[in-house]
Amino acid sequence: MTTKRLMIIGYGAMAQEVHRLLPAGLELAWVVVPESQVTLTRERLDAGVEVLTSVAQCEERPELVVECAGQPGLAEHGEAVLARGLTLAIVATGALADEGLYGRLRQAAEAGSGRMLVLSGAVAGMDGLAAAREGGLESVTYEACKAPRSWKGSHAEQLVDLDALREATVFYEGTAGEAARLFPANANVAATIALAGIGMQATTVRLTADPAATRNTHRIHVKGRFGEFRIELNGRPLEHNPKTSMLAALSVVRACRQVLDPVTV
């Protein structure tokens, strides 16, 4: 079997976890990072991996491109990938709350015959939610609860004193679209759920910081003509970034495996 080649956009905590877990048969050949990260990223990688600052610098054709670069990374590089007719698997799904960007990515994909795969990331049940939508949905709510340290450096710091919390505290309630914009490193799943379900405005979101939390908890409650479902995930955060659940990295690894396997489950 010939080895297929992967491009990763971004090389932070998630990308490094994905790289560690890449299935045999797919090798990392290109990494796209900001100029300021080039030297550090080269030091971290084998000489065989090309470190680039733009997709255009890649002269060959990756089998798959995965975005692990956050919302600004998707905004900067997404169109170039799709316009080249490549498949782009994304986790910074919250960027799609920006209708202008979403439109440009769709247009680039249509014009260039690219494909954008919205990965399930840190949550589960997106297949069931998207199927339920076909019958009509009444309500979709999403709740996230993480330890205060997982909300550090985010907009939560403007809403609550994270260091002073003694009990679980809801600090944000709003729509998926707003949450995804306000918490670009923490609430992408709100946008993923919105895209699979009833949209950015109709999906309601509640965010909690809990000093007793050791996991990233996600609760999804869906009602529709099909009936009702509730899903709760208690995900382990990544060691090198407590904002990010390990399952999000694993959803990228799954996408990598799918390009190798003739059977998609």
Ligand SMILES: NC(=O)C1=CN([C@@H]2O[C@H](COP(=O)(O)OP(=O)(O)OC[C@H]3O[C@@H](n4cnc5c(N)ncnc54)[C@H](O)[C@@H]3O)[C@@H](O)[C@H]2O)C=CC1
């Ligand atoms: N859909 C989901 O379930 C989840 C999505 N995410 C998204 O994944 C992103 C990455 O997560 P981590 O790796 O844990 O974050 P991280 O902060 O460890 O790594 C992000 C990396 O992206 C790089 N980057 C930033 N701007 C870039 C650009 N314009 N081009 C290329 N690279 C760029 C940074 O240099 C950094 O190394 C998060 O910011 C978040 O947007 C995170 C968790 C779950």
Ligand SMILES: O=C([O-])CC(=O)C(=O)O
């Ligand atoms: O990994 C998680 O728990 C969720 C997350 O950060 C996001 O949705 O951006």
